[in-house]
Amino acid sequence: MSRPETLAPLFRSLHTVKGVGDKLAALLTRYFGAPEGQEAIILDVLMHMPSGVVDRRRQVGIAEAHLQQVVTLRLHIDRHQPPPRGKPHVPHRVFAHDQSGDINLVFFRAQGGWVEKALPVGEERYVSGKIDVFNGEKQITHPDYIVEPDKFATLPLVEPVYPLTSGLSSRALAKLVRHAVDALPDLPEWIDAETMASRKWPTFADAMRMVHLPEQPGDAELWSPARQRLAYDEYLAGQLTLQIVRATMVTARGIARRFDGSATRKVNSLLPFALTEGQKHALNDILGDLSAPERMSRLLQGDVGSGKTVVALMAMAAMTESGAQSALMAPTELLASQHFRTIKPLCDAAGITCALLTGKMPAGERRAILAGLADGSIATAVGTHALFQSDIQFKDLGLIVVDEQHRFGVHQRLALTDKGRHTDLLVMTATPIPRTLVLTHFGDMEVSVLHEKPAGRQPIDSAVLSINDYDRVITRLQARLAEGAQAYWVCPLVEESETLQVVNAEDRFAELQKTFGDSVALVHGRMSAAAKQAVMDRFKANEIKLLVATTVIEVGVDVPNATIMIIEHAERFGLAQLHQLRGRVGRGSQRSACLLLYKEPLSETAKARLETIKSTEDGFVIAEKDLELRGQGDLLGTRQSGMPGYRLAVPDVHRHLLEFAHDDAKALFARNPGLTGEDGENIRILLYLFRKHLAIPLIRAG
Template sequence: MRPETLQPLFRSLHTIKGVGDKLAALLTRFFGAPEGQEAIVLDILMHMPSGVVDRRRQVGIGEAYLNQIVTLKLHIDRHQPPPQGKPHVPHRVFAHDETGDINLVFFRAQGGWVEKALPVGEERFVSGKIDFFNGEKQITHPDYIVEVEKFDSLPLVEPVYPLTNGLSSKALAKLVRQAVDTIPELPEWIGGSTVAQRKWPSFAQSMRMVHLPENPADDEIFAPARQRLAYDEYLAGQITLQLVRSSMVSVRGTSRIFTGEVTAKVSSLLPFTLTEGQNAALGEIMADLAAPERMSRLLQGDVGSGKTVVALMAMAAMAESGAQSALMAPTELLASQHFRTIKPICDAAGLGCALLTGKMPAAERRKILAGLADGSIHIAVGTHALFQSDIDFKDLGLTVVDEQHRFGVHQRLALSEKGRHTDLLVMTATPIPRTLVLTHFGDMDVSVLREKPKGRQPIDTAVMSINDYDRVVGRLVARLGEGAQAYWVCPLVEESETLEVVSAEDRFAELQKVFGDQVALVHGRMSAAAKQEVMNRFKANEIKLLVATTVIEVGVDVPNATIMIIEHSERFGLAQLHQLRGRVGRGSQRSACLLLYKDPLSETARARLETIKSTEDGFVIAERDLELRGQGDILGTRQSGMPGYRLAVPDVHRHLLEFAHDDAKALLQRNPALSGDEGEAARTLLYLFRKDLAIPLIRAG
């Protein structure tokens, strides 16, 4: 149960004075409250300012300069409303102090409110930006007009927030003040020495300094208050991941014993020797499998670094120890491709290997299910359909998941339930920068494959304008005539399924005029069978040119395809461009990638294309990607519900993530049950950052 002290922060915004149904609904949408829930007081607190307006400059009119924001104490002299029937003429108010004169200007000011706010003969404080008109100083639509005795209500340092249509900064500021006042006394979850050393205020003080700053410096993104809040958010995430890890690893695994026979056989059947990196990763995996704890490992490797082979060797070792393995891919296309790659080797090594998809005939499916239940099938390949309730393995020892980023913490937990003591190996072809590994996979050990297998050819990358279309097609005619095969990729146009196809289809229609039946089309709206049929024909070299959307981004392997043309390359992210380019350069021929762009190019797009042109190292590209577009997109956050940050700004607060990771680890080693005062404080932190998912994982005792 959530601690009673936190209840005020979890109240619906409806309970705040001045929030009606309409505003509550607007804020619920704006803050992205979970389905079926309303926005709460905590949402307001977690909404960080993007900047600050400093109104502390209180001078005389004579010392107020152009474009400065000032707060003036004015004597109101007279009003000059617009003439009848001329509403476009502004209402002017003339005022003075001892140092000079000024005009206050209001457009379309109906209803006499200006006269009420600025009565002739009285004094008012007015705050706004100075500009000039006809040589005279003026403030157009002052931000604040305050009676002299109510000067304290004028915010001299005012945070500026991101807003949405229908939400004014004044209305939001009012809500923020009320929200800050409801923060209860909370236990401190950061160690006293750390707080003292970093000179950090408490959580409540930090929130007050950020939302009601007395000094613009309080609101700087690297100020102590913001650093403290960023660290809190990171710490909540890292404690959650450590709890996930302990819940997965704590269920005792099985110490596997290997004979070395099957792995030696598989190794001898490979057409190449393993690279140093592959051997090192395999060594780490084997050590994990032999240990009594369950393995939870991320295998990171760039496009074409040979992850599948490492996984195959691990699955072969599993079979030696008498257990089964499951290899799970995100799509049927990829699952069947993995199957085709490993099936001949499994057959020759005497390993039972089967492909299980959702669309297979019932009789075939029954046969495979029987093989899984009696243990004669050692390796099952498929999509997440492998984990449906009617599928029983005799002894599932290892689950290998391909293409991590569609596979978050929830899925890792669900998966570990299926095989009671299953080891987990997750492969990703997205090189992930260290910061993101900690953020999303802090619960996993990591192996990295940095080198490419021997014999992989470098890829020549060039950038060209789409205006050179005719030249590109002419060159393509010549290359295909020499026996090459090529991909032509078109982007998603907007985020719309219907449009996506149109753009690929339009290009296909154009290219058909030149290449006739040598060109084919594949896109996301085709059935799996239709896609597979086109891919098989392309693989068999019956088709020379494949026009595609990004469905070919991951895992498609056609060694004879040596040319990759990416149209509208300015619309793709760096990781995507890198993935797409990795579809070529897989055979013995030298390959080329051509990035076609349409003018005008934004600075960011130009930087992206430059990066891709200059390096093939996925890890360098991933770091650059993080700089260029922030962390959410790299892992496909949009489709996978990965945690985005509200208080931490990864670029600025990156260094705090390492601290949070180490501190969370130390906390759970010291106090795995999160008991006593220290544990209670940590639980409070988890509730504050809505990591309730983790609370049931806390081990009793």
Template sequence: MSRPSILDPLFRSLHSIKGVGPQLSALLTRFFGAPEGQEAIALDLLMHMPTGVVDRRRMEGIAGAVHNNIATLKLHIDRHQPPPRGRPNVPHRVFAHDETGEIQLVYFRAQGGWVEKLLPVGETRYVSGTIGFFNGEKQITHPDYVVEADKFEDMPLVEPVYPLTHGLSSRALIKLTRQVLDTLPQLPEWMPAERVAEFGWPTFHDAMFGSHVPDTPDDAQLWSKNRMRLAYDEYLAGQLALLIVRSQLVAPRGIARTFTGDITAAVTAALPYTLTEGQRLAVGDILHDLAAPERMSRLVQGDVGAGKTVVALMAMAAVAESGAQSAMMAPTELLAAQHYRSLAPICVKAGLGIELLTGKMPAGDRRAALERLRTGESHIAVGTHALFQSGVEFHNLGLTVVDEQHRFGVHQRLALSEKGSHADLLVMTATPIPRTLVLTHFGDMAVSILREKPRGRQPIDTAVTSISEYARVVQRLKARIDEGAQAFWVCPLVEESETLEVVAAEDRFAELKKVFGDQVVLIHGRMSAAAKQDAMDRFQRNEAKILVATTVIEVGVDVPNATIMIIEHAERFGLAQLHQLRGRVGRGSQRSACLLLYKEPLSETAQARLDTIKRTEDGFEIAEKDLELRGQGDVLGTRQSGMPGYHLAVPDVHRHLLEWAHEDARSALTLNPGLTGPDGEALRILLYLFRKDLAIPLLRAG
């Protein structure tokens, strides 16, 4: 199905709009982040929301105009005082009055006589701008607007303020947005009638107008009816798309599995500890899903160190009992190797065949491993996304386990499930994701939460110190290392640039080497996999005492003897990241410490983040706080994490609308799975508007 023609005016290139030349078009294409090789379109302008308004409605005369506030005045122009010859730094002053008082209008570097033309002596003009004082006299420097008395309605009394970029003026953006608004069609209503009645919201068309051309400042506020309506629409489109994709993944093409219980019993016996209550419940949830005829799609959330890997192992053992294989996918080779190392001894004891597949394996070993998976001799494959490349064949793939899901987008998820046409999906994340984000990111996934940490885990003492105390920190560290401790020292990505990131870590590495010599090793993203593994091995064998790293180690590195975590420039990290990093220690039986080093001055948000981390180890509390502090920023680390970026919805303000949008999307698809007829057409238009039309081809199969 092609895009409904009613939307054509919104999908035309900005280039085709009057007044947009090649230069402005290129600037806007960059500014709106249009996909490679495409130009920005009219719709981009509408989705670019004002962040505030300038209120020019104060018209209380010169006497009532307040310093530093914006006033709009009806002035009689009295005289001009141009700067003396040869003194270009003296401003051009225009003297004017109304019945309440006098004011000066000030222009710097106003050559060429245009000010005299703009403000002719003896005439009346409406002037709007910020009131200042100079030598006790009121003045407006470079007024924002000067209009003739009979053209007063041309001056916007409530003017939207947009985020801008270098080379793009507010005036130009407002003008373009107006032009696009004039072509905005009246679209069919996609919102259920009872919602429209319940909320009393305007139509999409009127909400767009009210947000971009507000009559009062309240019309453009985030909690106005206009913005609520638009946020709901954006959430509805997102939920609809997720549910369509999900119905493809979880359509009742699953297999109702039956279990004998012997392999899971063998695994339980081989475990060096007993499962926690949370782990037992999660395993119960999973077995229940596997036994049902629908495909499983479950998210296991557990804080760092809550024992998610063991839950996954129990699931994989149960699938092996039903005669099928499992694939466990980790985001990095380092992590895949670690999962393999922790699982292999237990699998061997329990009689489960397990393979590690990485890009760096010798060809012969790889061929043999692939053969064992193809014949079904091995039950479990552990690796990175390379597991799903074309050369890998499974005898009968029944379960895909994905670690750290938020690194994988919807497309990869579809690819995963293609390998096993009926494979169940289990996702593990150490990022405790608040309910709202589970909805936005995963649609309807069922969730199991592991709240408690395995027994024997020690609490972590967290302290916050300024980097100016560096010498003292190194001294303390030396004393602890002499007692046998091991430490992580994490450096941030400086300005999120690969090249600088290395410098930060390498500089710190060089500094620490002066004190600790060969006891320090370094890992960063630019090193070869072999060099990384080598450094990691030395640290794990306790030959090296300090591991200097960039955030490569954020996820899943397990060195029980390491009890000290030092995070440099902690103010640059997000809460979720700090929490993840801290969770790398406290894995053994000794007490652990985490030291957050910050550089002054701290912003309020950074201060609040560091206070939160210091106060609590509860990942869920941290995630909620993160959502609150970052607001629209994305909670799961850098932008690439695949979190949906919202244009109109601001999670802080509109979060409550998500549940409604979710319910409405669900009932729409239940009543009309193929989105046919006029109601379906309206929802398809919504999907195109919010560029979620990738989901539309999947409907046909529905």
């Protein structure tokens, strides 16, 4: 379907607007982040929300104009005092008065006589700006507006303020905004009348007018009806897109699997511990999905060490009962081989064939595994995304388990399930994702959460210390290692950087070697997978006492004897990352400790971060706090991965609308999955306005 005709005026290039030349057009295209090879359009200006409002409605006499207030004064111009020749740093002063008092208007570097023209002696002018005081006299430096009395109507008494970029003046942007608002066509309503009435929301076009050309300062506030309506529209477009993607993945093309419980019982009996209530519950959800005719699309969230892998293994065991294959995919080879080592002994004992496929294996071995996957003799495969290269054929791939999902977006989810015609998808993440983000990024998935930790896990003592206490830390560490403990020492970077005064892993390693000799080793991201693995194996075998590492150990490294985690430059890590790193200890039966070393001075945000980590081990509390401190884009590392960034909705203020939008999108899509008829047309307009039209071709007819 092509774009609705009514929207044409909004999709015109800004280049076509009078007064926008090549240079400004190029600047705007960069500023609005237009897609590769396209120019910025009128719609971009509309979607560019003001960050605040200047209220110039205070029209008082000079006597009542107070310090730091923005006022609009009607002044009589008395005289000019230009700077003496050759002293350009002295300002040009204009003396003026009204019935209540006197004021100076101050202009720096005002060449070319324009001030004299704008403020002719003996005439009256309206002047608007912020009041300050110099040498006991009131003044306005560089007034925002100077207008003649008969042109008073052109002075915007309520003026939105926009984020700008260098080279773009607020005047130029204000002109574009006016143009964009004028270009708004009459649009049909996509929100039902009942909702509109109960929330007292304006139409889309009126909401845009109120935000960009407000009559009252309240019109453009974040919690005003206009902004709420627009935030809801943006959320609704995003949630509808996820519903469409979900429909594409989950339509009844799945297979209702049948299980006899033989393999799952076997695996369960081999586990050294009983499943927690949470694990049982998640497993029931998953088995329920697998036995239904729709394809499963489920997110399994659990904090570090909550036992997600076991749940996945049970699901894969169930798959083998139904005669189909499973694949477990991890983000790195290190993690893939670790998962493999965890599940292989259990699979062997339960009679389930299991193979590891990595990019670096010998050709002969790889050929044998490929043959086994193609003829079905291998039931479960573990690997990295190499599992999904085009030359790999499965006989009947029934279940894909993806670990650390947030590294892949919706498109990869669609591509993955194409490997198997009826494949169910289970996604696991150890990043506790707050409800808000689950809806925005995984609204197309059902969610199971593991809240409790497996029995026997010890709490972790966390402390925050300045790096100035280095010597104390070393003495304490020597004593603990002598008692048989093992420790991690994490640094943010590998080699030194010119710009950051940060101790890097290689320097720290050299420094620690002086004290600990051969019992310390280094592992970082630029080593080959084999070299990394060799060091990790020696650490696991307790041949190494202290492991210096960059964040490569962030996910999935499991050494129960390691009970001490020291994070240097903790102020440089995000909350989610600190939480992940801390989760590497406390995996055995010993009490564990995590020490956060920081370098002064600390910013307020860094202080709040370290305080949060010290005070709680609950990943969900930490994630909510992270969302507050950093904003949602960074939380999943999604600035780069094209996750939905919002332009109109501000999560902190509009979070409640996301739940509404989610429920409304679900109901709407259930009612009209083909988006047909007049309602469907209106919704398509909404999707085009928010550039979600790429989802439209996915809509199944009826």
